[in-house]
Amino acid sequence: MLMSPIPIVEIQNVNHSFGSGRLRKQILFDISTTIQPGEVVIMTGPSGSGKTTLLTLIGALRATQDGSLKVLAQELRGASESKLVELRRNIGYIFQAHNLLNSLRAWQNVQMSLELHSDVSKQQSRAMAEEMLASVGLAEWVNQYPNELSGGQKQRVAIARALVSKPKLVLADEPTAALDKKSGRDVVEIMQRLAKQQGSAIVLVTHDNRILDVADRILHMEDGYLSSLDVAAL
Amino acid sequence: MFAIPLAWLQLKREKIRLLVALAGIGFAVILMFLQLGFQDALFDSAITFHRNIEGDIFLVSPQSTSLIAMKSFPERRLYQSLGFSGVKSISPIYIGFGIWKNPFWEGPPMPQTRSILVIGTVPGDNIFSLPGFRERQAQLRLSDVVLFDSASRAEFGPIPAKFEALQPGDMPIATEVENRRVEVGGIFQMGASFGADGNLITSDLNFRRIFSSREKNLIDIGVIQLEPGTDLQATLERFKQNLPGEFRVDPQKTPEQAKEDFVVGDVRVLSKAAFVAVEQNYWKESTAIGFIFTLGAAIGFVVGTVIVYQILYTDVADHLAEYATLKAMGYRNRYLLSVVFQEAIILSIMGFIPGYVLCIGLYSLTRNATALPIDMTLARSIVVLCLTVLMCSISGAIAVRKVQQADPADIF
Numbered sequence: 001m002l003m004s005p006i007p008i009v010e011i012q013n014v015n016h017s018f019g020s021g022r023l024r025k026q027i028l029f030d031i032s033t034t035i036q037p038g039e040v041v042i043m044t045g046p047s048g049s050g051k052t053t054l055l056t057l058i059g060a061l062r063a064t065q066d067g068s069l070k071v072l073a074q075e076l077r078g079a080s081e082s083k084l085v086e087l088r089r090n091i092g093y094i095f096q097a098h099n100l101l102n103s104l105r106a107w108q109n110v111q112m113s114l115e116l117h118s119d120v121s122k123q124q125s126r127a128m129a130e131e132m133l134a135s136v137g138l139a140e141w142v143n144q145y146p147n148e149l150s151g152g153q154k155q156r157v158a159i160a161r162a163l164v165s166k167p168k169l170v171l172a173d174e175p176t177a178a179l180d181k182k183s184g185r186d187v188v189e190i191m192q193r194l195a196k197q198q199g200s201a202i203v204l205v206t207h208d209n210r211i212l213d214v215a216d217r218i219l220h221m222e223d224g225y226l227s228s229l230d231v232a233a234l
Numbered sequence: 235m236f237a238i239p240l241a242w243l244q245l246k247r248e249k250i251r252l253l254v255a256l257a258g259i260g261f262a263v264i265l266m267f268l269q270l271g272f273q274d275a276l277f278d279s280a281i282t283f284h285r286n287i288e289g290d291i292f293l294v295s296p297q298s299t300s301l302i303a304m305k306s307f308p309e310r311r312l313y314q315s316l317g318f319s320g321v322k323s324i325s326p327i328y329i330g331f332g333i334w335k336n337p338f339w340e341g342p343p344m345p346q347t348r349s350i351l352v353i354g355t356v357p358g359d360n361i362f363s364l365p366g367f368r369e370r371q372a373q374l375r376l377s378d379v380v381l382f383d384s385a386s387r388a389e390f391g392p393i394p395a396k397f398e399a400l401q402p403g404d405m406p407i408a409t410e411v412e413n414r415r416v417e418v419g420g421i422f423q424m425g426a427s428f429g430a431d432g433n434l435i436t437s438d439l440n441f442r443r444i445f446s447s448r449e450k451n452l453i454d455i456g457v458i459q460l461e462p463g464t465d466l467q468a469t470l471e472r473f474k475q476n477l478p479g480e481f482r483v484d485p486q487k488t489p490e491q492a493k494e495d496f497v498v499g500d501v502r503v504l505s506k507a508a509f510v511a512v513e514q515n516y517w518k519e520s521t522a523i524g525f526i527f528t529l530g531a532a533i534g535f536v537v538g539t540v541i542v543y544q545i546l547y548t549d550v551a552d553h554l555a556e557y558a559t560l561k562a563m564g565y566r567n568r569y570l571l572s573v574v575f576q577e578a579i580i581l582s583i584m585g586f587i588p589g590y591v592l593c594i595g596l597y598s599l600t601r602n603a604t605a606l607p608i609d610m611t612l613a614r615s616i617v618v619l620c621l622t623v624l625m626c627s628i629s630g631a632i633a634v635r636k637v638q639q640a641d642p643a644d645i646f
Contacts, residue, residue: 061562061643082566088642089564095645099559101240103247108238115238116564145247161563 006073008169008201009035009058014067016053027053029224031067037168040192040202042212045221051205052173054221058203059091059171060084072168089116092162092200094172094191098154100146100161106133107142110161117165132164133157136190152183156190163194170195172204176211188214241576244553255545259585260592262538262625266618267593267610269530271600273523275608279427280517282607283353284510286364286424287327290466291315291473292509293456296502300516301351302429304329306452311477311501315456318472320464325361326453328354328441334432336391337409348389351430352380352411354441361457362422367435370420374437379419380411385605386432394421412444426605428523456501466505467493473503535625542581542629546574550636555645562642570637578630582622589622590615 016028027050035041043051056062057069057076063084064077074087092113100109110129114120120128133142136156146154155175162170172191176184188204188211195202204215212218220227245252283301293312295305309326316324334350355361357374366384373379384394396407397418407418411434424433442448460469470493474481479499483492494505495512504512518524550557557570590610597608 056643059562085561085564085566087564088562091564093559093562095559097555097645099555099645101553101556101559103240103244104238108243111238112240112560113563 005037007034007070008037008039008072009033009203010068010070011058012068014054014057014064014069016050016057016062016065027224028057031226033219033226033228035169035201035203037201038196038199040195040214040216041204041219042215042217043203043205043219043221044207044209044212047207049221050224051221054226055171055173055203055205058169059093060087089165090167090169092165092167092170094155094158094162094170094175096174096177098146098151098158100154100157102146105143105145106138106149106157106160109146109157110164113161113165128164129160132160135194136160137186150183152179152187155179155183155187159187159191159194163191163198163200166198166200168200170200170202172202174206174208175204176206176208181210184208185211239576241573242580244549244573245577245580248549251545251549255542255581256585256588258541258545259538259581259622259626260589262534262541263586263589263618263622264593264596265534265537266531266621267589267614268596268600269527269534270614270618271593271597271608271610272606273527273531274611274614275600275606276428276523276527277514277517278607279425280429281510281513282425282427283433284506284513286362287455287457288361288363288459289325289457290460290464290506291458291469292504292506293458293501294454294504294509296497296500298454298502299520300429300513301329301427302331304454306449306454307456307501309451309453309456311499312453312456312458314477315458315473318469318476320460320469320472321458322461323359323459325356325359325457325459326438327361327455327457328352328438328445328448329454330354330441330445330448331430332412332434332444334390334434335410336389337393337407338391338396346389346391348387348431350386350390350411350432350434352434352436352441352444354436354438357437359457361459362435364422364424366420366422370422373419374435374440376417376419378414378416378440378443380416380434380436380440381420381422382418383424383426383433383435384421385423385425387426387605390432393418397421414444414446416440416444425607428517428606470494470503470505474498477501477503531621535621538622538625539629542578542626543632545581546577546629546633547636549577550574550633554636554640557637557640558642558645561640562645567638570640571634574634574637575627575630578626578633579623582626585626586619586622590618 012032014028014031017024017026019025045051057064058071060076069076071087072090107129110132111125114125114128130142136159138153138156141149141153176187179187192214295307297305312324312326315321330352331349332352333347336346339346370381382393408415426432477498482497495508496503594610597610600608
C-alpha cells in the first residue's frame with residue numbers, strides 16, 4: 001500500500017463569520033477538504049457563496065476563526081501574524097485585477113516576488129525573472145511598464161510573478177474575468193502547464209465554465225457549503 | 235538591501251508630482267534659509283565693530299545696553315586701570331549718532347540727511363583692525379577730518395566712488411555732520427548694521443568738536459590691551475579688587491559668565507568675549523528681531539511639512555492596492571513603511587539642492603541691496619538640511635498611517 005503524501009492544504013470543519021453581535025453573518029459552514037501536491041482544483045459557485053473568503057483563509061490573508069486549516073503543514077488557526085507573513089511568501093497569488101506595480105517594469109514586478117527569498121542573488125533573480133517572463137511568452141516585453149501592456153499580457157506578468165519563486169501552492173481568484181475568450185484560455189493554459197512543470201498545486205476560483213476542463217477536481221460552493229463535483233460527469 | 239529601489243522608482247514615475255513636491259520643498263528650504271540668514275546677518279552686523287577692536291578688557295557704563303544706546307562714564311576709571319599690573323595700554327572710544335548731509339544730493343532743494351554712527355578714537359592708538367583703516371589713520375590727526383565706511387548704505391551719497399576718483403590737487407569731499415563742516419580724509423570698511431546705516435571714524439578732538447555739547451572727561455568705551463602672556467582671569471580679578479565702588483553681578487549669570495562680566499561702582503568690566511556677547515544678546519533677547527526671524531523659519535518648516543505630507547499621502551493612497559498586493563505576497567509592514575520614509579528622505583535631499591542654489595543667489599542679492607554681511611555658511615546649510623530631513627520625516631510619519639490600511643484580504 002502506498003503512503004499518501006502530506007497534503008498541501010488540509011481543511012477540517014472550518015466555519016467563518018463576518019461582523020459581530022446582531023450583524024454577525026456566517027459565510028462558511030463546516031468546510032472540509034484536502035488538496036494534494038500538484039493537484040489543479042477549480043472552485044465554482046455563485047457570487048457571494050464564500051469562495052473568495054475560503055481562498056483568503058487558505059492564503060493566510062485572514063485569521064482562521066474555527067476549525068483547523070493546515071497549509072504547507074503549518075496550522076493557521078491561532079498562528080502569529082509573522083508566521084502568516086512567512087507562509088504567504090511560499091504561496092503564489094494571481095488576482096482578478098492584475099495588481100502589478102505601475103512604477104516597475106515587467107521584470108522588476110516579477111523580481112519583487114524573488115526579493116522575499118534571501119537565497120537568490122540579485123543577478124540570479126533578474127535572470128530568473130526574465131526567463132519566467134519568456135516562459136509566459138513575454139520575452140519581448142520584459143522592459144515594459146504595466147500600462148504599456150494589454151490585459152492578457154498583464155495577467156501573464158502576474159502569473160510569472162506568482163510562479164517565479166516556485167511556490168508549492170498557487171491561488172488564483174477569477175484570473176480570466178477581465179480577459180476575452182482567447183487570452184483567458186491562454187492564461188489558464190500557461191498557468192496549468194507551468195504549475196505541472198513545477199509540481200505546484202493550484203486552487204482557482206472562477207465563474208468561467210470554458211476553462212473547467214483544466215481541472216483535476218472541481219469543488220462547488222453554494223451558500224457557504226462545499227460539495228465536490230465529478231470531473232468526468234461534465 | 236533590496237535590488238529594486240521601489241521608493242525612487244515610484245517617485246520617478248510621477249514626474250509632475252515629483253516636480254511639484256520639489257518646488258514646494260525648495261520653497262520651504264528658501265524660506266528657512268532666508269529667515270535664518272537674515273537673523274545671522276543682523277547678529278553678525280551688530281558685532282562687526284566689537285570684533286574689530288583689538289582689546290582684551292573693555293569698560294562700559296552699567297547703563298549701556300548696546301552700541302546704539304551707549305551711556306558715558308568718567309574717563310578716570312580707564313586711567314586708573316593703567317596702574318594695574320599686566321595692563322599694556324589703554325584707549326578711550328567715543329560713540330555718538332550725528333546727522334550726516336549727503337554732499338552729492340541733487341534732488342529737491344533740501345538737503346538729504348541721515349543719522350550716522352560717529353566713532354571717536356585717539357589717532358595714535360592702534361585699536362581697530364578694520365580693512366583700510368590703518369592706511370588712513372594718519373589723516374585723523376588733521377582737524378575736522380573723518381574716515382568714511384565704504385560699506386555704509388547708499389543714502390549717504392556715493393562717497394567711496396567719488397573718493398577713489400579724486401585726483402591729486404582736487405578739492406577734498408566736504409560735507410556736514412551735526413552742522414559742522416568736515417572733510418572725508420579716507421575710507422575704511424565695516425558695514426551697516428540694523429542699528430546704524432553708516433559709520434564714520436574720527437579723532438577724539440574732532441569728535442568733541444562735532445558733538446560740542448558733550449561733557450568733557452566722559453567716554454563711552456574703554457579699551458584695555460594686556461601685556462602678552464598675561465592671565466586674563468587674574469587681571470579681571472585685580473579690576474574687581476581695585477576699582478572704586480561696590481561690586482555687583484547680574485544674578486542671572488552663571489559663575490563662569492560673572493567672572494568676565496561684572497560691575498564695579500560706575501563701570502561694567504567685560505572680557506572681549508563678554509563684550510561681543512552683550513551686544514549680540516541685546517539684539518537676540520531684548521528686541522523682537524530674533525523672535526520674528528525664528529517664527530519666519532518655523533513657518534517655512536510647517537509649510538514644508540504640510541506640502542510633503544500632501545504629496546506622500548496622495549502617493550500612498552494611489553498605491554494602496556499595490557501595497558496590499560505586496561503584503562499578500564509576504565512583504566512586511568516594515569518594508570512598506572521604509573518605502574514611504576525613503577520617499578520622504580529622497581524628497582528632502584532633492585528639494586534641498588535647488589533651494590540651496592537659489593539661496594546663494596538671493597543672499598548675494600540681499601548683500602548688494604542692504605550692505606548686510608549675509609553669506610551661505612556651512613553651519614547654516616547643515617542646520618537647514620537637518621530641518622528639511624526632519625520636516626520630511628515628520629510628514630512621512632503622518633503619511634505612513636495610511637499604509638497600515640492596506641489590507642491584503644480586500645484585494646481578492
